[in-house]
Amino acid sequence: xxxxxxxxxxxxxxxxxxxxxxxxxxxxxxxxxxxxxxxxxxxxxxxxxxxxxxxxxxxxxxxxxxxxxxxxxxxxxxxxxxxxxxxxxxxxxxxxxxxxxxxxxxxxxxxxxxxxxxxxxxxxxxxxxxxxxxxxxxxxxxxxxxxxxxxxxxxxxxxxxxxxxxxxxxxxxxxxxxxxxxxxxxxx
Amino acid sequence: xxxxxxxxxxxxxxxxxxxxxxxxxxxxxxxxxxxxxxxxxxxxxxxxxxxxxxxxxxxxxxxxxxxxxxxxxxxxxxxxxxxxxxxxxxxxxxxxxxxxxxxxxxxxxxxxxxxxxxxxxxxxxxxxxxxxxxxxxxxxxxxxxxxxxxxxxxxxxxxxxxxxxxxxxxxxxxxxxxxxxxxxxxxx
DNA sequence: ACCCCTATATATAAAGG
DNA sequence: TCCTTTATATATAGGGG
Numbered sequence: 097x098x099x100x101x102x103x104x105x106x107x108x109x110x111x112x113x114x115x116x117x118x119x120x121x122x123x124x125x126x127x128x129x130x131x132x133x134x135x136x137x138x139x140x141x142x143x144x145x146x147x148x149x150x151x152x153x154x155x156x157x158x159x160x161x162x163x164x165x166x167x168x169x170x171x172x173x174x175x176x177x178x179x180x181x182x183x184x185x186x187x188x189x190x191x192x193x194x195x196x197x198x199x200x201x202x203x204x205x206x207x208x209x210x211x212x213x214x215x216x217x218x219x220x221x222x223x224x225x226x227x228x229x230x231x232x233x234x235x236x237x238x239x240x241x242x243x244x245x246x247x248x249x250x251x252x253x254x255x256x257x258x259x260x261x262x263x264x265x266x267x268x269x270x271x272x273x274x275x276x277x278x279x280x281x282x283x284x
Numbered sequence: 285x286x287x288x289x290x291x292x293x294x295x296x297x298x299x300x301x302x303x304x305x306x307x308x309x310x311x312x313x314x315x316x317x318x319x320x321x322x323x324x325x326x327x328x329x330x331x332x333x334x335x336x337x338x339x340x341x342x343x344x345x346x347x348x349x350x351x352x353x354x355x356x357x358x359x360x361x362x363x364x365x366x367x368x369x370x371x372x373x374x375x376x377x378x379x380x381x382x383x384x385x386x387x388x389x390x391x392x393x394x395x396x397x398x399x400x401x402x403x404x405x406x407x408x409x410x411x412x413x414x415x416x417x418x419x420x421x422x423x424x425x426x427x428x429x430x431x432x433x434x435x436x437x438x439x440x441x442x443x444x445x446x447x448x449x450x451x452x453x454x455x456x457x458x459x460x461x462x463x464x465x466x467x468x469x470x471x472x
Numbered sequence: 473a474c475c476c477c478t479a480t481a482t483a484t485a486a487a488g489g
Numbered sequence: 490t491c492c493t494t495t496a497t498a499t500a501t502a503g504g505g506g
Contacts, residue, residue: 097498098485107322114490116485117323123483124315127500128329131312134295135305136334141316142353144326150356159361162350165330168338174362177347181369188376195383202390204417207424215425222417230410232392237403285481286502302473304502311500315483 117145125153138164305333313341326352 107113121143132139132155140154140161154161166173201207201218210218295301309331320327320343328342328349342349351370354361388394389406398406 097483097500099487099496099498100485101498102322102485104318104321106324111490112485113323117319117325118491119484120315120319120323121325124312124319124327126483127308127312127315130292131305131308131331133292134290135301135308136294137305137309138332139312140328140330142328142349143319144349144352144356146324150353152353152357158353158359161330161332162361164332165338165340165346168332168336169340173347173350174366177351177362177366178369180347181351181366181373184373185369185376188373188380192376192380192383195380195387199383199387199390202387202417204420207421210424212425215421219418219421219425222414222421230392230407233395233403233407233410236395236398237400237407285483285500287479287481287504288502289481290502299473300502306474307501314500 113146121145121151125151128153129155301334309333309339313339316341317343 107116124141124143128139128141131137138156138161140156140158141152142158143151145151152158162173165171201210202222207215207218295304312329312331316327316329319325326344326349328344328346329340330346331339333339340346350361353359354367355370360367385394389398390410395403395406
């Protein structure tokens with residue numbers, strides 16, 4: 097619809113994608129309104145842009161539409177959602193636990209369950225990671241310094257906000273591992 | 285659209301109304317599919333004809349769309365229990381994100397947003413952590429060795445299960461950070 | 473109700489400001 | 490990014506099986 101025929105695939109150019117979304121979003125909403133009026137139908141549309149911005153249209157209260165949806169489709173939105181949420185919580189918690197174990201191992205804690213082989217590997221990982229990280233950090237540090245006092249002032253400002261953000265996060269959900277490391281990073 | 289311009293009001297003739305609904309319903313669904321594909325957006329449409337027949341389209345599971353809707357709009361579609369579950373997911377996700385950032389910093393990645401002060405602190409943290417961890421690991425390693433071959437055999441067995449568990453976790457949700465570190469730990 | 477056809481009305485891609 | 494202006498592509502009203 098327009099000067100060029102468009103293939104039905106994700107528009108690669110980000111700007112074009114956004115522009116097209118804005119146009120078509122309006123088009124879709126208009127069509128939804130029209131059909132609900134012309135044909136005395138109930139229509140609900142919920143859209144999320146790539147960036148996460150929501151747009152909705154519903155000719156009747158959405159909750160009523162959903163109640164109807166459940167009755168018609170036989171799908172139990174509520175219960176199913178509950179199960180999904182619970183499953184997601186399990187998944188995310190497990191991931192969290194793994195991350196924390198990783199951090200502890202890297203700090204030399206909770207080594208008991210590790211076999212000699214794993215300990216050896218951990219030593220190597222630490223050694224490699226340490227050397228690489230240290231080099232990168234120094235390099236980055238050096239670059240920053242080259243930019244002189246002005247930038248350093250700016251960084252101090254940023255540092256202040258970063259530290260308070262870190263503090264806020266601690267208050268929020270003080271994981272031991274994180275608190276310790278945050279302190280290490282944020283203070284001095 | 286078509287031979288006659290149509291007023292935006294309920295079509296009086298029942299047959300025409302139904303025919304128009306059928307046509308426009310398909311048009312709307314097509315548009316919804318297109319926008320979701322072209323613009324990488326998430327779109328859900330639920331429609332009920334005058335007669336009560338339901339049609340739905342959702343680029344992502346409708347339940348998830350609705351969860352997002354709730355969060356964005358602030359409107360409660362279902363009970364508080366679900367909201368608590370959602371809040372917990374958000375909380376743990378945020379914590380995961382922080383943990384991953386920490387791991388990256390410790391690996392010398394994503395250093396750009398850090399100020400010189402923070403970089404310095406990170407260096408110290410790495411240095412201290414590294415020395416401490418290494419000492420602890422060596423000590424632990426030494427102790428294990430003292431217990432001789434029998435225990436070592438046992439540890440090999442444990443190691444095997446640990447490694448496959450780690451591999452399974454990778455398959456599950458391969459975060460870059462984790463995968464790399466797990467490899468370091470699990471593989472030698 | 474469901475196709476098909478065709479004239480028109482709309483939607484929108486591309487381009488420029 | 491948003492608006493305006495085209496030229497084109499699509500959607501669809503009305504009509505006939």
